[in-house]
Amino acid sequence: MGAIRLGVNIDHVATLREVRKSRYPDIVEAMFLCERGGADQITVHLREDCRHIQDEDLDRLLLSGRLPINLEMAFVEAMVKKAKDWKPFSVTLVPERREEMTTESGLDLKVVQKKEALFKQLRQCTRVHAFIDPDPKQVKLAKDLGCDGVEFHTGPYSHAFEDALRGRNDSALKRELEKLHRASDEADRLKLEVKAGHGLTIQNVPGLLSLKGLSELNIGHAIVCRALILGLESAVREMKTVMSNS
Ligand code: PXP
Secondary structure (H helix, E strand, C coil): CCCEEEECHHHHHHHHCCCCCCCCCCCHHHHHHHHHHHCCEEEEEEECCCCCHHHHHHHHHHHHHHCCEEEEEEECCCHHHHHHHHCCCEEEEECCCCCCCCCCCCHHHHHHCCCCCHHHHHHHHHHEEEEECCCCHHHHHHHHHHEEEEEEEEEHHHHHHHHHHHHCCHHHHHHHHHHHHHHHHHHCCCCCEEEEECCCCCCCCCCCCCCCCCEEEEEEEHHHHHHHHHHHHHHHHHHHHHHHHH
């Protein structure tokens, strides 16, 4: 098996821009820096409410052609139409609720199954993955539908990891890991690509690396937050230099 790919989710670079409607931070510059750091792809979630990533961001990221783009999107006609125009490297279907802070659960593929014709349109233009809970039944549905792979929702794992760190509950972490192992064994057996994402950090990633067939992790919030900590000192120094030179 080859090295596990890293997709960097840069939604929150756009979040920082959108809170002020400023020109910065520039999403394409962020992509270049991710590439320099070794990212294998850029992941963006174009939400229906456009709270962070905008259509124009997709235009610019795709035009730059530097890294493959994985587009996370809701399974609705309007988004499928956009994906058909953009033809990103891959699409990950995610559930979307307007009031949620972030994607809170995996997609129930029974919903996708009801709109098979729409799924086929999407499948004809790019590789399609489904963001699902680590549930062998959902894995089987992904295979039956014709998905290229699945991305397991690791949010519950990351919460359980935090609880275990605080000495609260070790058994929940064990349970979440067992679910992820069972589901990835099944996905690998069915020859689906196995990916994982949500809530992943430098602390909790090592615990996932032995998942069978794991080929990709998609990580956003922790990397963007870490970038602030690693870069704040330089940004302050840059401002002080401007002040003292003026
Ligand atoms: N994968 C999917 C399908 C997601 O929806 C998200 C969040 O947008 C991520 C990965 C990244 O999660 P996080 O920002 O917690 O690393």
